[in-house]
Amino acid sequence: MTRRSWIGWQFTGPFLAVFTLVFLAPIAYSVYLSVFRTRLVGGTTFVGLENYTKALSDPQFWEALGRVSLFLVVQVPIMLGLALLVALAIDSGRLHGAGFFRIAIFLPYAVPAVVAAVMWGFLYGTRFGLVGNINEALGVTLPDPLSPDLILASIGNIVTWEFVGYNMLILYSGLRVVDTALYEAAAIDGAGQFRIVRSIKLPALRGPLVVATVFSIIGSFQLFNEPQILDTLAPNSITTYFTPNIYAYQLSFAGQQINYSATIALIMGVATTVVAYLFQRRSMRGIS
């Protein structure tokens, strides 16, 4: 018995070592950092949970969290809805050039997020960008996508463009594993395409949809690249506490408040886990 468990450790040991080093150690270090406070005058002191109580009453943190939550409840359904439509269309077998569409829609995901944000930044430009060109050519004044009122929607548009293809692929592969016998049976029963979608395909997609949603929840809470890149184009629209990640970045790299930054990061980590877990538990209820 002891010999067997020893062999088991030999197999998992390398993984555990790497896991501890790159995963657990940074988290432990963040926890360690979060109970201290380093100041320009007075140095480092142990403050216990003070950083946490401060974060929970920090309006800038709540504003950032509120913003990504809004982003989550608006952008994610739109993105997944589009991904679902595309996946169903490609899977329907009635689309000419399905292979082309599959690749074309997936392609934006292969574009690095930074490049995508820069590219969209140019399109959004009201002076030399696409919006500017349209304004000039048609003699209209489109609203500025980089203005403070529209910036979040503009970012949502970029993220949707980037990730529809990725989610489409998750859903599409979910559809590919449906037993074709079910379709044959449905055809014999005289079911139309919409009935097949409702009674076979959508139930089959429940699992993949949950997975895609969990990824999207994590992605929304960690929104960083797009606003960070657009910040150079619209510095007054994107604050230094636009999203929790940007806030954490600002705190440690501009404000030298590494301890508080670690606290924000940990709180966000916990918040993301809790939301993702609750969602998963709720939506998987009834599935064995």
Next chain:
Amino acid sequence: MMITRRRALLGAALSISLLATGCSGSDDGDTGGTAATSVSEADVTAALEAGGNITVWAWDTTITKVAADFQTKYPKVKINLVNAGTGNDQYTALQNAITAGTGIPDVAQIEYYALPQFSLAKSVADLNTYGAKSLDGTFTPGTWNSVHAGDKIYGLPIDSGPMALFYNKEVFDKHGIAVPTTWAEYAAAAEKLHTADPKAYITSDSGDAGFTTSLIWQAGGKPYQVNGTEVTVNFGDAGSQKFATEWQKLIEKKLLSPVPGWTDEWYKGLGDGTIATLVTGAWMPSNLEKGAAAANGKWRVAPMPQWEAGGKSTAENGGSSLAIPEKAPNKTLAWAFLKYAAVDEGAQTRIADGAFPATTKHLADPAFQGKEFPYFGGQKVNEVLAASAGQVVTGWSYLPFQVYANSIFSDTVGKAYIGQGNLTDGLKAWQDASVKYGTEQGFTVK
């Protein structure tokens, strides 16, 4: 879309370890932490003869040649010149290295506005140890004052940015606009120009902390008072308000181009005449020559517009010093390089490369002042800029946490540029946020 916390931390850890490997392991026995022991000129000469390695962090391109020349002159000294990023990026790296205690460079380029942050924490060495006091009068009063904290000297000025009005003469002539001598005339010119050509703007400004503080400085405002760890932030003074009311008019009438500075669009605007003027530091000419080559021969330089008619006040914008981190491995050699680059042959080398000097000797040099700039239609640009250097309003100081304060400028004052509140509100919000941060950092802030 996502930068994971894990990845961010790993990145930070990685950059620290990279910095550590970038450290030149040399140590000539110079004591790191304990200051006060005076280093004589003979010690410096001895160190130069003994040789060794020093690491220099600078982004200024003119330093490259200075470092090469220095090594030719002192063949036993090896300089490892590193570009650790421009401005804020470099300060972050430097702060990280200082906190980590390893990978600290021997010499670092630090802008005047950022120097107090390092001197306050005693992260940079007091150069009085090396007799920097004897350089009194070598530099312009403005820059020399900028490297002082009390009677301690934390850096040697390498360039300066006395401000002047750069304007596109062709655009001015086309619309019959006279060169403005006051800010009121400047506003009038802005209106006249934009009415005549709706695509053209007097200048571009979407909110720039350095520009704002420089204009307040020129108007006689002293929003920052610093006495050790006692700090006062007050944008309610007359100078600050003068700026806020006057500049607000330009914002409200939409007379400022919203193109952010230093972007391709900005250079394009400077080149094609849609951005007609720039009120900025004396380091601008070479940037215009390179970035807005299309406007060759069209630009001119005039004295900075005044707040009072007939006034002769200017301010500094930008400019940097070379400093020696307190825990630098090789401080004696570092000082030798500092002096070479800022005062001796290096200063001349840098001027020839287009830098604007901080040394009075070079500023007064007839060859320097008489140099004709083809880009500026043969104008003796340095005459105007050198005159500005002598008119900088005294008594200005930056916050000991100006780097942070500038980083939140767009959160607060920036709002005024997109129509949310006005500059007075914005400055007040900036003041409040700065006070909050200062208090959190242990300063006594009023």
